[in-house]
Amino acid sequence: xATIPASCIFSADLSAIYRRDKTSSFGERKRxxxxxxxxxxxxxxxxxxxxxxxxxxxxFVQEKAQSSSEAExxxxxxxxNVEGDSEESRKSLKDYFDEAKDMIRSDGGPxxxxxxxxxxAHSPDxxxxxxxxxxxxxxxxxxxxxxxxxxxxxxxxxxxPVKDRTSFTGLVKLVERTVRSENYRLPxxxxxxxxxxxxxxLALAVAAQNPDIDLVLILANPATSFSKSQLQPLIPLLQxxxxxxxxxxxxxxxxxxxxxxRMAVDILVKGLPLQQKAGEVSQDLVVMSSYHSVVADIMxxxxxxxxxxxxxxxxxxxxxxxxxxxxxxxIISSGKDQLFPSQEEGERLRHALSKCQIRKFNDNGHFLFLxxxxxxxxxxxxTSFYRRGKNHDYVSDFIPPTPDEFTKIYESNRGIYVATGPxxxxxxxxxxxxxxxxxxxxxGPVLFVGYHMLLGLELTPLVCQFMIERNIxxxxxxxxxxxxxxxxxxxxxxxxxxTHRIMGAVPVSGTNFYKLLSSKSHVLLYPGGMREALHRKxxxxxxxxxxxxxxxxxxxRFGAKIIPFGAVGEDDIGQVVFDYDDLMKIxxxxxxIEALTSETIKxxxxxxxxxxxxxxxxxxxxxxLPGRFYYYFGKPIETEGRKQxxxxxxxxxxxxxxxxSEVEKCIAYLKEKRETDPYRNLLARLTYQATxxxxxxxxxxxx
Numbered sequence: 001x002a003t004i005p006a007s008c009i010f011s012a013d014l015s016a017i018y019r020r021d022k023t024s025s026f027g028e029r030k031r032x033x034x035x036x037x038x039x040x041x042x043x044x045x046x047x048x049x050x051x052x053x054x055x056x057x058x059x060f061v062q063e064k065a066q067s068s069s070e071a072e073x074x075x076x077x078x079x080x081n082v083e084g085d086s087e088e089s090r091k092s093l094k095d096y097f098d099e100a101k102d103m104i105r106s107d108g109g110p111x112x113x114x115x116x117x118x119x120x121a122h123s124p125d126x127x128x129x130x131x132x133x134x135x136x137x138x139x140x141x142x143x144x145x146x147x148x149x150x151x152x153x154x155x156x157x158x159x160x161p162v163k164d165r166t167s168f169t170g171l172v173k174l175v176e177r178t179v180r181s182e183n184y185r186l187p188x189x190x191x192x193x194x195x196x197x198x199x200x201x202l203a204l205a206v207a208a209q210n211p212d213i214d215l216v217l218i219l220a221n222p223a224t225s226f227s228k229s230q231l232q233p234l235i236p237l238l239q240x241x242x243x244x245x246x247x248x249x250x251x252x253x254x255x256x257x258x259x260x261x262r263m264a265v266d267i268l269v270k271g272l273p274l275q276q277k278a279g280e281v282s283q284d285l286v287v288m289s290s291y292h293s294v295v296a297d298i299m300x301x302x303x304x305x306x307x308x309x310x311x312x313x314x315x316x317x318x319x320x321x322x323x324x325x326x327x328x329x330x331i332i333s334s335g336k337d338q339l340f341p342s343q344e345e346g347e348r349l350r351h352a353l354s355k356c357q358i359r360k361f362n363d364n365g366h367f368l369f370l371x372x373x374x375x376x377x378x379x380x381x382x383t384s385f386y387r388r389g390k391n392h393d394y395v396s397d398f399i400p401p402t403p404d405e406f407t408k409i410y411e412s413n414r415g416i417y418v419a420t421g422p423x424x425x426x427x428x429x430x431x432x433x434x435x436x437x438x439x440x441x442x443x444g445p446v447l448f449v450g451y452h453m454l455l456g457l458e459l460t461p462l463v464c465q466f467m468i469e470r471n472i473x474x475x476x477x478x479x480x481x482x483x484x485x486x487x488x489x490x491x492x493x494x495x496x497x498x499t500h501r502i503m504g505a506v507p508v509s510g511t512n513f514y515k516l517l518s519s520k521s522h523v524l525l526y527p528g529g530m531r532e533a534l535h536r537k538x539x540x541x542x543x544x545x546x547x548x549x550x551x552x553x554x555x556x557r558f559g560a561k562i563i564p565f566g567a568v569g570e571d572d573i574g575q576v577v578f579d580y581d582d583l584m585k586i587x588x589x590x591x592x593i594e595a596l597t598s599e600t601i602k603x604x605x606x607x608x609x610x611x612x613x614x615x616x617x618x619x620x621x622x623x624x625l626p627g628r629f630y631y632y633f634g635k636p637i638e639t640e641g642r643k644q645x646x647x648x649x650x651x652x653x654x655x656x657x658x659x660x661s662e663v664e665k666c667i668a669y670l671k672e673k674r675e676t677d678p679y680r681n682l683l684a685r686l687t688y689q690a691t692x693x694x695x696x697x698x699x700x701x702x703x
Contacts, residue, residue: 572627
């Protein structure tokens, strides 16, 4: 028996461990109630005349039986442990080549499914993810993603043996049969199709032929642009080249390497010792150069020629059916793809498909899932593409950021953190004010209600400090422009707000507010909303709230603690010199404001007064040498046991006015106390850190 890679077990080699019922369908799991799956799905295909007839079944290895509760507890524990793993445990490009070499060593038979062992920690309600490989056909294109993807999906990868000659339409039928079987088994759960290049064409073809099945497509550098590809000239070249001359293989390997200069720079910025840096760079070069033979084994001349011809037909097939694709689709495009013009093609597909988003990675090559800086789960979370039901639920489908994800977000915003030097004050139960967040309740539901600074500048330091100091994730109630567009236009691309979604922001709605409080979350709410964040000249620190309560009764329904807070410091960052009123007097800017506002959902259209004005605009701001941000969280206001009392409109309004008054008191306290802070100025803080160390907390005023 051939050596089996550690990551997967093929059904071809599984008979020595467990015998399956070969007539069972993909969706039928004929096993004891508490068996742990470690492998495999088989697809038996007849490839005569390019047709495919498939029967499929999943095979499982039996371990010691456990009770359901024990199994669920272990699954949860394994997920927590994996979530906390560092990037060092992630597999590498070297693992791809090593396991591919083992996989194709005795590689016969038809195309078939397998499930990597490291993908076995998902929960029972996880949706199925079918990975459709690119031109290599091995099925290990997600090897660097397996561990994380396997935490939230039931992952199955398609393997197309080197010598298999199943046609593209045959592969479409194979995947389609599997999709229909899974949809029959779990009709209310989406099925994810993740495809690279050729696999992306497969996914589009299956989606076009099954518009009534709930599919989610994630397409990386689709081969639908094959007519513009650099691979086309290889076809006549391969036809004329003798078998002994392997001109194409070093070329293909170089494409898999991505950008060698960028890879070297990535190693340098890790902060490794100089000797170790040089060692890693040279080791990577040795690894890449040593796998020419593996690439040659994966794609010998006749196989490569077959795959190129298949790419040509796959591209034509998929393009002719784009109009029929109704599936939710995410296009992932590389800026340095040496095979296809992927970013140009991504934009074309975004406009051709009815429900499509695009994310661009300007510094990555064609095989971007095999590059260190790409994390598919983070991309899915940032685009709100993860769901277990018919629609994405911003609360129940939310997956909290991992330590690695938060670290990257924090580092990317570190400049804001340094520039503003945030000071956080909170109130203990006895009323004592302390520096830090010790007065913040650990258990929810907790509702933070406060003042929205100009442009929401206070958000980044606020959310980051809660994570750093208390490991509390603030779930912000956010404007719809971060989540949806009614049309293309002048607003920033939705990708701009991926970080907000990763950190738990939800679009404003009564339903989402209800779900957050019912799940005992720490919720961040700004009653002044966009109008407060885009205030006019002279309105600094003025609360622009609705006349009547929008949150008190809901908080009381769940017994949430309401924490009023103030934030000051915007006037030490910049000054509004050209506001909304000024802009609306100029026809050009007025037209732009109207265009911007029309691109997204408008809120509070039925409100009275100035709060109704939710027009989107960017005021003219004169920047200043940064001062300091100050936050003061008042004493929590209890609503537990007041549900009946607060049904009375007057009582409800009294509490609303009390919360508003407390926020104003917090702001007044901070404005007064900051005048005595010797480190309010950025230069003073930098001088202190230069003499005391950058990790030392910079002092502030006497509390």
